[in-house]
Amino acid sequence: MQRRSLFRRTFDRPMTSMEKYLLAIILVYIVIVAVKNPQFFSLETLFDMIRNGSGIMILALGVLVVLISGGIDVSFTAIAIVSGYTSVRLMKVLGFDNLLFVILVAVVIGAVLGSINALLIHFFRLPTLIVTLGTASAFHGLMAIALGTKTYTAIDVPQSMLDFGSSSLLTISAERSQYSLSVFFLIVLACIVLTWFLLYRTMLGRMVFAIGSNEESASRIGISLLRTKLFVYCYSGFLSGLMGIIYFSGLSYINPVSLIGTELMIIAAVVIGGAKLTGGEGTILGAVLGIIIVQLFQSTLVFLGLGASWNNLFFGSVLMVSLGIMYYRQRQLNKRSLVFSSN
Amino acid sequence: MITKRRLITGMVVAFATVAMATGCSSVGDVGGGAPAAAAGGSEGAFRIATVSKVEGITWFQRMSEGVTMFNDDNSDTVEAWQTGPDTGDSAKQVAIVEDLIAQGVDAIIVVPNDPLGIAPTLKKARDQGIIVGTTEAAALVGTDAIDFDIEAFDNVAFGEGFAKGLAEAMGGKGDYVGSVGSLTSESHMTWFTSAVAYLEKNHPDMHLVADQPYENDNDDAKSRASAQEIVNAYPDLGGFLATTPSGGSGMASVLKEKNITDIANVSLSLPSVSGPDLDAGWMSYAQTWDPAGWGYALNAVALAMLNGETVATGDDLGYDGYNSVTVDGQLILGNATMELRKGEPAAPYAF
Secondary structure (H helix, E strand, O other): OOOOOHHHHHHOOOOOHHHHHHHHHHHHHHHHHHHHOHHHOOHHHHHHHHHHHHHHHHHHHHHHHHHHOOOOOOOHHHHHHHHHHHHHHHHHHHOOOOHHHHHHHHHHHHHHHHHHHHHHHHHOOOOHHHHHHHHHHHHHHHHHHHHOOOOEOOOOOOHHHHHHHHOEEEEEEOOOOEEEEEOHHHHHHHHHHHHHHHHHOOHHHHHHHHHHHOHHHHHHOOOOHHHHHHHHHHHHHHHHHHHHHHHHHHHOOEOOOOOOOOHHHHHHHHHHOOOOOOOOOOOHHHHHHHHHHHHHHHOOHHHHOOOHHHHHHHHHHHHHHHHHHHHHHHHHHHHHOOOOOOO | OHHHHHHHHHHHHHHHHHHHHHHHHHHHHHHOOOOHHHOOOOOOOEEEEEEOOOOOOHHHHHHHHHHHHHHHHOOOOEEEEEEOOOOOOHHHHHHHHHHHHHHOOOEEEEOOOOHHHHHHHHHHHHHOOOEEEEEOOHHHOOOOOOOEEEEOOOHHHHHHHHHHHHHHHHOOOEEEEEEEOOOOOHHHHHHHHHHHHHHHHHOOOEEEOOOOOEEOOOOHHHHHHHHHHHHHHOOOEEEEEEOOHHHHHHHHHHHHHHOOOOOEEEEEOOHHHHHHHHHHOOOOEEEEEOHHHHHHHHHHHHHHHHOOOOOOOOOOOOOOOOOOOEEEOOEEEOOOEEEEOOOOOOOOOOO
16 A cells, blocks of 8 residues: 555645645745844744735635636735725724624625626626726726725724734744734635635535636536636635735735735736646645745845845746746646647 | 637727726816816916825825915915826826916926926926926926925935934944835935934944845835844844835834834834824834925925015025025025924824
8 A cells, every 4th residue: 555645645636746846945945044044943933924924825815716717817906905995994984893894894895896807707708817907997996086095004093903913823922022923824724724625625616627727618518607707706806805904904004005016926926836827727735835935035035135126036037937847847748648739 | 700809899898997997087187287266366366386296195185285375375466276196107297287387377386206307398387487496306406497496404414313313212322224115215315324324423332234224115014024024133133214104114013013122213204104103112213394394385485486586595484494494506405304202292293
């Protein structure tokens, strides 16, 4: 009987080559930084990185589902800001302060905006990139016209959100300071498990893979394209709405013109993780590793004593090399199995 | 063929959607130079238009309050109002100035997004006899694009102000690092280098531990993440100097989270942003200037010039920080540095 590795027992599949490659980059990079600056290798750094990366990790899960379904969504940062900001404003107008309410309203608005994307994409048969490019501007423009773009500093941020941003699962006191594992970590874990369950343990998830691989054949075997797309974009909107509240709470500062413009970096991170732009392929672990790489590069420049431009150089190089390897291997494989397709 | 047509339809729809979201407001801004009151204004009054970098943000809203105050104080001789592009875009600013020239205003005040880019348009205005005043445009001083330029303070002195605040908070000793919006921002770098030069000269026990300042892009999330990393990377850090409001509030938020009380946090900030952090002790000292003063003082000089008067060193332009200006050719220097400390109420300053 063949012995199964810990990985296989947990994930019930072998590790993809992309995941191995990313894991190796991460480990090598951590060793380099730790050698250069021993301060880096600490629990405190890890906790801080988890806190800072949790928002984009949640967004990345939505991006992954959309990519698997064969689409590209660039409106998710706009949806995060619009639903988060609208929800906070609504709560302020109603004059009370409740975290559950603000999250609930944000995820509902996020899901509704996502469903608008899905309906436009489905009924007008439009390319997803173009639809979401349009709706991103339209959603944010509508919010700016209807609500304005006033920023809220810590005094005006609802107390429940401030508490949420600073609540922790575990606080460790060091000699000079204290550091803590943010409650965001739990939320990210929950989102990962939920996404895993939806993608791999439900019919809906299989349908998402099916329409991503080939929409025509998926539709011929009786999969409802509308229903599947509604799910994909509503789920992405739902995660974006949740992220909006986490983002504002974590910063204890509400700025409705922030975040937008970072979407391509997050999409790139998920693509590094092995999700195909042409749909049908992608793993949660890959997306998680992709985001870890982004986060790692972003938050080690001070330790390495490098300027912010190095981050772009690192990230760009990893992106190009990863995609180069991924598509080269695919072509080799295709050649061997005599498949002559464009992707 | 069908897919091609679909793609074109898609692009048309998308562009129409984008245009709907952005189009209306920008057209309105370019066309809406003069307020409704301008048509029925008093006969023979001078018409002075102030063009901001971007409308709709707190900073320039506060500037427009200064313009309005000036308008109210001189309502019998002046009609003054502020306009500006809906995004910080140099081309839109040029379009607004062109429009104001066509309207035949008497004076134009501009806070340029790109001083050298807008210079030819300003020159055109001057050729038609319009008085042109700028601020944050030291690059135009000595050219024929402007009549005068007001700077709120001397940038070197402003930088030294940060240094003094930092030295006081650190007790004159310890390690510190800096953070600027970007390494290419001229004013930020001048503030930072003059602060460092001052500390090297006057406080030999204070050490800059990273020669180059870190960049925070004036972005809230980046500033916070960078502050967190700085605190972890320098366990003996005693001070932090930021030249953007987000830099200081990011550090304040990290110090609060980690409950660190022995790092002095000094920053450029706004009263509304830094007030709570200063009061709670997560920020030691902040510096700013009141943009309403810009609005008031720039209009005051324009009016004086329209009346055929000149402004000389020692003159009072009628607003705090500009009570005794220094004049050097086209350059008028104020002394408008505003110091923000714990316990000093931020309430009167609504910005």
